[in-house]
Amino acid sequence: MLYREAGQFKSTYAEDQQIFPLRQDRIAIAVLLAFAVFVLPLVGDQYWLSAIVTPFLIFSLAALGLNILTGYAGQLSLGTAAFMAVGAFMAYNAVLRVPGMPILGAFAIGGLCAAAVGVVFGLPSLRIKGFYLAVATLACQFFVLWAINRIGWLSNHSSSGVITAQSIRIFGYELASPAEKYLLTLGIVAVMALAAKNLMRSETGRAFMAVRDMDVAASVVGIPIMRTKLLAFAISSFYCGVAGALYAYTYLGTVEPEAFTLDLSFRVLFMIIIGGVGSILGAFLGAAFITVFPIFLNRSSEWLAALFGIDISHAAVSNIELIIFGGLIIFFLIVEPYGLARLWQIAKEKLRLWPFPH
């Protein structure tokens, strides 16, 4: 009843093309953002902000990056964690070695370095595709971790490659509390999500989708395949790199190369499969699911222990988590290949007609 476009007339192209054409959507997103900016830092305690919401935002950004590459441009990548590692370690080096480096500049440098690595390992995509490409990105994953472990310069010659992120200063003001770090993360993620959304609606994004759907046809209509694919790798890796830098600076603080194993790549891949391949919203939904679900599982095992005296060990819980994640992936691929984002879409369609569906 409330959620429908009746009475909202579009009189210009700009209005017709806007991201949220429905007034209700605009209000909802504004309320959501206002809540995230003003209310959450006040009501959220330290645990919530630093252990749930901040990693959720960071993973959303990484999933967004992977979704640009896999969902929009159709190039499967298993090297997400490697790109994140490059971002984290290069941002660290940028702050460390360039005096007076602004932190946002360092994040950008981390992202750009990740983009460069992404382009190099994206080169095979010009010859191969599908799982051949997935294996090629695996090479990237192992090579980058090895390089970070072996090249002492990257981690400032610390033992076993551990880096401790420097304090975050913006115009001399130090962001130290979880709420401040959360706000910084939120700002970056919001801006980059908006940029991604717009990019995917532009000529570039449409070129990505054309290459994904049928590359021969895309090249026939004049889309430069090579440039498009490499651009997809570059943009995607940039997003992952910035996510990696945030992972080090606003979430973990101290990172070792082992934080960026293949497991992390899979996690991000699961986020986009569960959230929705080829959807910006899907990246957020998937990240929320994958971040919150293990916590929920841990809690529920505690409740089970408290209520019924069923004691489930930690190892068992993490194994059950693996099984459920894997099972969910298969379930979503079979039942709803476009993930939670598609479910949301269906819900919206239903809502438009509710309560008189005929």
Next chain:
Amino acid sequence: MDIAFFIEVLLGGLLAGVMYSLVALGFVLIYKASGVFNFAQGSMVFFAALTFVSLLERGWMLWLALAVTLAVMIVLGVAIERVVLRPLVNQPPITLFMATIGLTFVLEGLSQLIWGSQPHGLELGIPDVPMEWLSQKWNVNVSQFDLFAAFVAGLLVAALAVFFQKTRIGRALRAVADDHQAALAVGIPLQHIWSIVWAVAGFVALVAGLMWGVRNGVQYALTFVALKALPVLLIGGFESIPGAILGGLIIGATEKVAEVYLGPMVGGGIESWFAYVVALLFLLVRPEGLFGEKRIDRV
């Protein structure tokens, strides 16, 4: 350069490559018959080895444990076909690939949930020691167990070859691999065939799991070893059993030689990625692998 040492390194690499081939064989079988790139093969290896070793540790007899594990793997293969593959028929290969990634997690979680996650040692009665007469005569150290593994791999390939060439089911498998629709048209039940292929892949996984279990112990790291089978496939081609063997040999040998002669120059530990880079360079020259089917497929 010391020739004896070089030969030792090369032989060690070749024999290690055979171990990779054992894992790669499972991939090839499934890819040939159903076009599915089964990422879960590594976790199947782990699952099989862990089941076997856990049964042994509970005091079961060797043959009984082997038979039961084999039965479990066959049931698993059939179950996978029924639950995962059948609903995903006609989906793009990349979807199936991602489904097998999900399957990997299910299998890893399941095996550790049932049997626990502590590492196990495995002993099959063949000691992993250098052969004495070789070391004395030519000063070349080659492990007895490596030779045994190579022998097993040879036996396995021979058995598979006979199975594919001479039996009715094997011929049906080859027909399905060639052309799904034509196979269906002459009355080959596709779904049975897939169950059988997954069961055979489970058997191969069991053999690979036993060999790797003796070498490194049965532990979670086995699943990473299995990833090494991927460059082997890239080099050998996804559809070829001889390719899997030859690719394994190439990867094993180059990896070992590079580690020994190139490794010290860059700080060692290059085994973790060198195989992939070799495979990538190879791909640039020959995208279909050594024996893969040549497809006209513009990228």
